[in-house]
Amino acid sequence: MMAGSAKTAPFTYFEWMVARRYLGATRSGKGVSLISVIAFGGIMLAVFALIAVMSIMQGFRLTLLDQLLGTNGHAHVQADVPIRxxxxxxxxxxxxxxxxxxxxxxxxxxxxxxxxxxxxxxxxxxxxxxxxxxxxxxxxxxxxxxxxxxxxxxxxxxxxxxxxxxxxxxxxxxxxxxxxxxxxxxxxxxxxxxxxxxxxxxxxxxxxxxxxxxxxxxxxxxxxxxxxxxxxSVQNIEVKVDNPEEIKSYRDALADVGKGLYVIDWQQRFQSYFNALQVERFAMRLVLFLIIIVATLNIVTGLIMLVKDKTGDIAVLRTMGATQGSISRIFLLSGTMVGFLGTFAGIILGSLFVLNIDPIENGLSALIGIDIFPAEVYYLDGVPAKLELHEVALIAGFSLFMSFITTIYPAWRAARLDPVEALRYE
Structure with a gap:
């Protein structure tokens, strides 16, 4: 039986070791290549930006909603004439x-x-x-x-x-x-x-x-x-409910309290305002997800260059018994490690930024000498931010998914290399 045909367990220590050494992409195997650093930095900054922006937008929405519903009623019951x-x-x-x-x-x-x-x-x-x-x-x-x-x-x-x-x-x-x-x-x-x-x-x-x-x-x-x-008489009856987010479920019961009454709830009063916030939040998430896609494409570039640089090494590994699946997993691991480390660093950086946003805002304002978040423009005293775990999980999952997807083609190319052809000119 040929050595190359032996079956080996996937993701062995050998595959992890080689994948880690290939991250350096240097002759000595020490340090990390510039392309790997660029890919890592791009993913980290993209994840950081997405967490920071989405947390600020959600914080803005929740703070504004809390203030509006705290100072105004959730619904108003009124009639065409004053209520006696x-x-x-x-x-x-x-x-x-x-x-x-x-x-x-x-x-x-x-x-x-x-x-x-x-x-x-x-x-x-x-x-x-x-x-x-x-x-x-x-x-x-x-x-x-x-x-x-x-x-x-x-x-x-x-x-x-x-x-x-x-x-x-x-x-x-x-x-x-x-x-x-x-x-x-x-x-x-x-x-x-x-x-x-x-x-x-x-x-x-x-x-x-x-x-x-x-x-x-x-x-x-x-x-x-x-x-x-x-x-x-009075103009209307201002109503507050247990669950303002579900205010529409209260409308029929409120209108049936008396004849000639109708209900205007907070979603109707501020509908255009909050619809604009929702559309803006969706558009911003879409744009930043595209930035993550662009950042993860650096992994493709790095791995393709790595495959070309390591053609001889791949041929030697194949002749020593490494299977096509093993070679493929080595390059999958190399690319995925970059994506994982970049995503993890971006989550840490983004979370620290959101949790310390007020001191950061105050420091930047003092440094440049102007208020970067004026209340007259944004209607709030400070930068609101709400770090939500499900949002972070969605961002992390998407980043890791894209990091894995972008490694498939370079890994496939590495596994398809013919060791005889690769060693002919070595």
């Missing part, structure tokens, strides 16, 4: 399965003036709603003043709460006076006339979302009914 029996309606909604809160609400645009002037939106809510909303009344969100006296006094009192950026535009602090102007004044023969009233700033709050902090303020519900001319 709102306490009874809110109680019936609150009794529905999965409903955590049902609050009467009036939300109207106003013009505010003090030292400065700005347009804003006033939300008329009850005192308990403010005290239970940590994004507004939490100790780490109150910038100035206190919410302790909000909603206390005749007709709810005259204290209002302002977003930090609204207060900055108006040039006011807690205790200062602000004049609000609305077009919802008394009805006359010539239409509604404007109405204005001076209120005291009870406190300023900071949600962390630049857009929200620059637009919204809160007023006691009783005062909003008086100021906007709603009498004993």
């Amino acid at each position: 029996n709102y306490d009874d309606l809110a109680a019936r909604i609150a009794d529905l399965p999965g409903i955590t809160q049902a609050t009467p609400l009036i939300e109207m645009p106003v013009f505010a003036s003090a030292e400065g002037e700005t347009g804003m939106v006033i939300r008329g809510v009850r005192r308990e709603e403010i005290l239970g909303n940590d994004y507004v009344s939490g100790s780490d969100h109150i910038v100035d003043g206190s919410v302790e006296t909000f909603g206390i006094g005749e007709k709810g009192g005259d204290e209002i709460l302002l977003g930090s950026r609204v207060a900055s535009q108006l040039g006011v602090r807690a205790g200062d006076k602000v004049r609000l102007l609305t077009g919802q004044g008394p009805e006359t023969a010539f239409g509604r006339t404007p109405r204005s009233k001076v209120y005291t700033v009870g406190a300023t709050f900071h949600v962390g979302n630049a857009e929200y902090d620059a637009i919204y303020g809160f007023m006691p519900l009783e005062q909003a009914q008086l100021f906007f001319g709603y009498g004993d």
Whole structure:
């Protein structure tokens, strides 16, 4: 029996040893070839970039969603006319399965003036709603003043709460006076006339979302009914549920609470916004996956050159008894090791980057002297990032899969070499 026909177990120590030595692709077998280093670096940077970008985009989405749903209701039950029996309606909604809160609400645009002037939106809510909303009344969100006296006094009192950026535009602090102007004044023969009233700033709050902090303020519900001319009615019932992501499953039950009611949920209100984020996230993932494909193609280049360089060695191994399968596995292992090490390094680098993104952002901003993540542009105070294990696993799996796929052709070519022809010119 010829030595080359002997059957050997796959992936033996001999195959691993030769594959490791071939990574050097040098005559001495020491060190690592430049092509292997380039392939390793390309895969590492591609995996790092994909983990970092996808984590930031997911963090941005989750942070924005958390802020929007923390400061706004998950759905609004309303009618074509002001709702009069709102306490009874809110109680019936609150009794529905999965409903955590049902609050009467009036939300109207106003013009505010003090030292400065700005347009804003006033939300008329009850005192308990403010005290239970940590994004507004939490100790780490109150910038100035206190919410302790909000909603206390005749007709709810005259204290209002302002977003930090609204207060900055108006040039006011807690205790200062602000004049609000609305077009919802008394009805006359010539239409509604404007109405204005001076209120005291009870406190300023900071949600962390630049857009929200620059637009919204809160007023006691009783005062909003008086100021906007709603009498004993409200605009809608704001609803919060156990599972906001499944808000559509609550719509039918909410609409059936009373006649003439319809529901607008948060997905409808912010649909275009979150659809844009979803499309952008998909497109970014696709582009970065293509970068991984390009990076792994360096393995093909390196292995093809390695096969040509090691033609004589392959012929000698074949004459010593190595099978075509053994030769093929040696080059599969060489290429896959580069892919595995690059992927592993990219995961470590990307994870460390995401977990330390705030210090990195602060350091880069200090180094170049400008804010690289301005809140006015991105609507958030800092760079949000969420490292998700399933996303990392998907990236790692794709990178390893491509690393394996790109080794098949060079390994096949190495196994097909005729040892007689290869040794003829040696």
